[in-house]
Amino acid sequence: MEDEVVKLLLVGDEKCGKTTFLSRVRAGEDINPIPLLRDIDQPYIFSVNISSKSFRFEFYDTSSPENWRLLDPDVIVICYDISQRLSLINMKRYWINEVKQSFSRMDSLPVVVMGLKRDLRSENDPNGIIYPQDAYQMAQEMRADRYVECSAVTGELVRPAFEDICKTAVKTTTEKGGQSEGGCTIM
Numbered sequence: 001m002e003d004e005v006v007k008l009l010l011v012g013d014e015k016c017g018k019t020t021f022l023s024r025v026r027a028g029e030d031i032n033p034i035p036l037l038r039d040i041d042q043p044y045i046f047s048v049n050i051s052s053k054s055f056r057f058e059f060y061d062t063s064s065p066e067n068w069r070l071l072d073p074d075v076i077v078i079c080y081d082i083s084q085r086l087s088l089i090n091m092k093r094y095w096i097n098e099v100k101q102s103f104s105r106m107d108s109l110p111v112v113v114m115g116l117k118r119d120l121r122s123e124n125d126p127n128g129i130i131y132p133q134d135a136y137q138m139a140q141e142m143r144a145d146r147y148v149e150c151s152a153v154t155g156e157l158v159r160p161a162f163e164d165i166c167k168t169a170v171k172t173t174t175e176k177g178g179q180s181e182g183g184c185t186i187m
Contacts, residue, residue, distance in 0.1 A: 003047060003056035006169045009071055010114075011062045011095050012079030013087045017116030017152055018061045021079070024152035025162050034152065037061075050170050057169060069102040074172040076103075077112045077165060078142075080135070082149060083120035085127040088135060096142050110168050113139035115149030118156055 010018040022044045023037045037044055043058035062068045078095050081087040091113065100106045115135050123129055132149060139147040148164050150157035 003054040004173050005056045005058060006075065006172060007043070007058045007060065007071065007073045008075045008077060008165065008169055009060045009062070009068060009073035010077045010079055011068070011099060012116075013081065013084075013090050013095075016079050016081040016084070016087050018079050020152040021114070021116055021150070021158070021161075022059055022061060024155060024158050029155045029159070046166075048166055050166065053170075055166070055170060055173075057166060073103070073109065075110050075112065075165070075169045077114050078144070079114045079116055081117050081120075082115045082130055082135075083117050083122065085130060088130055088138065092138055092142055110146075110172060111142070111144040112146040112148065112165055112168055113142065113144045114161060114165070115147075117151060117153070118149050119151035119154045 010022070012018055019037055019039075020034065023034045025046065026037060026044065027034045039061070043060050046057045046059070048055050048057060060068060060071055060073065076099050078091050078099070080091045096111075099109075099111070103109060113135065115130075115132070121129060132147075135149070136147045146164060146168050148157070148161040150161040152158055
């Protein structure tokens with residue numbers, strides 16, 4: 001029996017941590033430094049068993065300029081850098097609009113908001129610290145289905161973030177689809 005294929009697209013500002021996140025997932029928690037994945041290796045494929053079913057998750061990263069708008073993803077993951085307020089603002093000002101314009105079936109695509117570089121959250125940031133509740137509120141305003149955050153460099157919360165993204169992605173294979181009833185849930 002073949003694995004069910006689910007395509008996930010990570011979008012977000014350049015250098016916000018998308019590739020490092022996927023590299024950490026691939027390398028595991030105990031490998032340091034993390035060998036970084038290369039754009040030419042896309043899609044990044046992860047085989048996962050959930051509830052006695054096998055899934056093949058194909059992750060695409062927008063750091064590769066190869067016309068990501070031509071993909072037909074099942075899940076959108078909008079990423080931002082927790083240490084950069086502009087990255088958080090761009091998520092709402094730029095990325096959600098890009099996704100809406102690029103995918104005609106956006107109304108049925110689940111959206112996960114992921115904060116990256118959690119280890120760089122700083123009380124001394126001149127632009128003000130970005131607390132999880134600030135980002136969660138923005139995710140709700142964007143009508144995202146989930147909010148997660150992690151640090152790929154330290155490995156903090158990477159596994160739960162990846163698992164939550166996968167659980168959201170699995171729902172796209174059901175009749176109801178992957179979108180939540182409304183609002184955003186935090187994991």
